[in-house]
Amino acid sequence: MNNKPTIFITGAGKGIGAETALFFAKQGYRVAATDISETDLVMLKKKLGGSHFYRRLDVTQSDEFAAVLSEFASESGGAIDVLFNNAGIAFIDDFEKVTLEKHLSVTDVNAKGIQIGAFHALPYLKESAEPAMINMCSLSSEYGVPSEASYSASKFWVKGFTEALNIEWDRYGIYVCDVMPNFVATPMMDAAHGNIVDSVxxxxxxxxxxxxxxxxxxxxxGVHWEVDTWRPRLMRAVTKFLPQRTRRAIIKNLSGY
Structure with a gap:
């Protein structure tokens, strides 16, 4: 049985997930690295080493998510200390230029995936002495962002879900929060450029x-952890006090609409 603290990460194959896996491993955690891409997991394993846990996982599949969580928890006395719901996808373009299939996949992965993970992870988080669930949100949850309507809306969902469970699961001693970054240099963003990205x-x-x-x-x-540089932080701090019409105009201008 593993005696190290544990973290279960979705979307761990590359980007933020892989960086988090490597960092927590250095802090003495045993990592469950899961991703829909087996190729990315193989690459991560070369860096992280064979003593960790690697499984392909489609976060939209409830039975699959439940099985992988159970398998990992069984190696740690039935407990999981940290669940990092990181898996996410994005498509940036005019709403009608993105296929409905892609729009629905954004909702499925970014919202449904976190919902499924939280539901199935709860019994194992309850068994931890200091459990935490961290959800990947975004600063696009502060105001609906044109050209990424479905992505932005999915992060509004994550924000509300996090706030609710932060209160509900406090009775179990489970700390629930989200991280809300601005645009991050990751492989996902390499394929998701648009006017809003270029402007910000x-x-x-x-x-x-x-x-x-x-x-x-x-x-x-805290419930929401913002991740950003000082200039956008300052701009958001100022715009929060502006009239709704002015905030809308700023977003409209930044996004090129």
Whole structure:
């Protein structure tokens, strides 16, 4: 039986997930690295080593998610210490230029995947002495972002879901929060450029998000952890006090609509 603290990460094959897996492993955690891409998991295993747990996982498949969680927990006395619901996808373009299939897949992975993971992980989190569930949100949950309507909406869902379970699961001693980064230099963003991305810019690295995840797990306070550089932080701090019409105009201008 493994005696190390444990973290279960979805979408761990590359980007933020892989960076988080590597970081937590260095902190002494045993990592469950899961991803829909077996190729990406093989590449991660070469860096992380064979002592961790690697499984292909489609987060939209309830039975599959339940089985992989159960298998990992059984190696740790029935407990999982941290669940990092990181898996996510995005498509940036005019709403009608993205196929309905892609829109629905964004909702399935970004929202349904977290819902399924939370439901099946709860029994194992309850068995931990200091359990935490961290959900991947986004600063696009602050105001609906044109050209990424489905992605932005999925993150509004994550934000509300996190707020609710942060209150509900407090009675079990489970700390629930989300991380809300601005655009991050990851393989997902390499394929998702648009006017809004070019206007705002990509100033964050995966390691910036990982550092915030670690801080949240250690601090165990707060519900939403923003990840951004100082200029956008300052701009958002100012715009929050502006009239709704003005905020809308700013978003409209930034997104090129």
């Amino acid at each position: 810019g990509i100033h964050l690295k995966a390691s910036d998000v990982t550092a915030t995840v670690w801080k949240a797990v250690q601090n165990r306070r």
